Amino acid sequence: MIGRHRKKKFEPAPVLSVVLAGVFAGAVAVAPLDGGSADGGSADSKETPSTKAVAERVDRSAAKRDEGPPRKAPDDCDPSKSTARYANGRIPVDQLCKLPQDGEYLRADAAVAFYKLNAAYHDRFGKEMCVRSSYRGYNKQKQLYQSMPAGMAARPGNSKHGIGIAVDLCDGVQRESSPQFKWLEDNSRKYGWMHPRWAYSSPYEPWHWEFDVGQA
Ligand SMILES: [Zn+2]
Missing domain, CATH: 3.30.1380.10 (Muramoyl-pentapeptide Carboxypeptidase; domain 2)
Incomplete structure (x- = not known):
């Protein structure tokens, strides 16, 4: 009886390998689909823009989270407008x-x-x-x-x-x-x-x- 119990304890191993085999088989089965669609290069060109779009969306939202102060002075701030005619401390x-x-x-x-x-x-x-x-x-x-x-x-x-x-x-x-x-x-x-x-x-x-x- 003891021996039989022991033997039963080892039984999951073959089951596991069957499961693993199935997983590998699945992986193998999926692989040709990826490979197959890559032959014409169309899948690549289709995927690249969408991946890029996602990346851009992520970038934009990151930028929004930490926009920081404006990098540019307001449009009405015009450096060509001289203040030289005003004395020191008298600039409106x-x-x-x-x-x-x-x-x-x-x-x-x-x-x-x-x-x-x-x-x-x-x-x-x-x-x-x-x-x-x-x-x-x-x-x-x-x-x-x-x-x-x-x-x-x-x-x-x-x-x-x-x-x-x-x-x-x-x-x-x-x-x-x-x-x-x-x-x-x-x-x-x-x-x-x-x-x-x-x-x-x-x-x-x-x-x-x-x-x-x-x-x-
Ligand atoms: Zn100072």
Whole structure:
């Protein structure tokens, strides 16, 4: 009896191999169908667009999930519109371009470049740049000059903020050792922005970045 039981225990093996054989047979049976339809190449050409379409749909939905900020300035932001006739700090805001950051404005050429930099920054850090200050009118410059320690703010009428080509950044950039500062240092010029040499030391302003108009 024991022997018989033991023997029974081994019985599933042949059954399994029959099942497996069936699976393999199925696989073999399916294979010629795939191979057969490939001979004329029509199956390939039919399949490729549909696979591509699916991939595109996936890409689109992924892009939608993480669209990020706009890479382009608004259409009414026109760099050919010069603000040169306005004195420092006297540019009407409607002559400037709105940045993606609420309440922040720059001269059109600087803004167009800023949108690209901001989008690249978002690609790297998953968030937009933090802007504490951008265009600064004359009165605001005066107020800052009077309230800041000597040398810490430009004399009113001399600030790059007053011509709409400078931003003061936050969220890490204000520390020279931060990954954000390092990334900007390595990449900002590709997008037309730079950290002026003076801002490394006198006064030390890691947060202050300018649109690159060829200054040192
Ligand atoms: Zn500044």
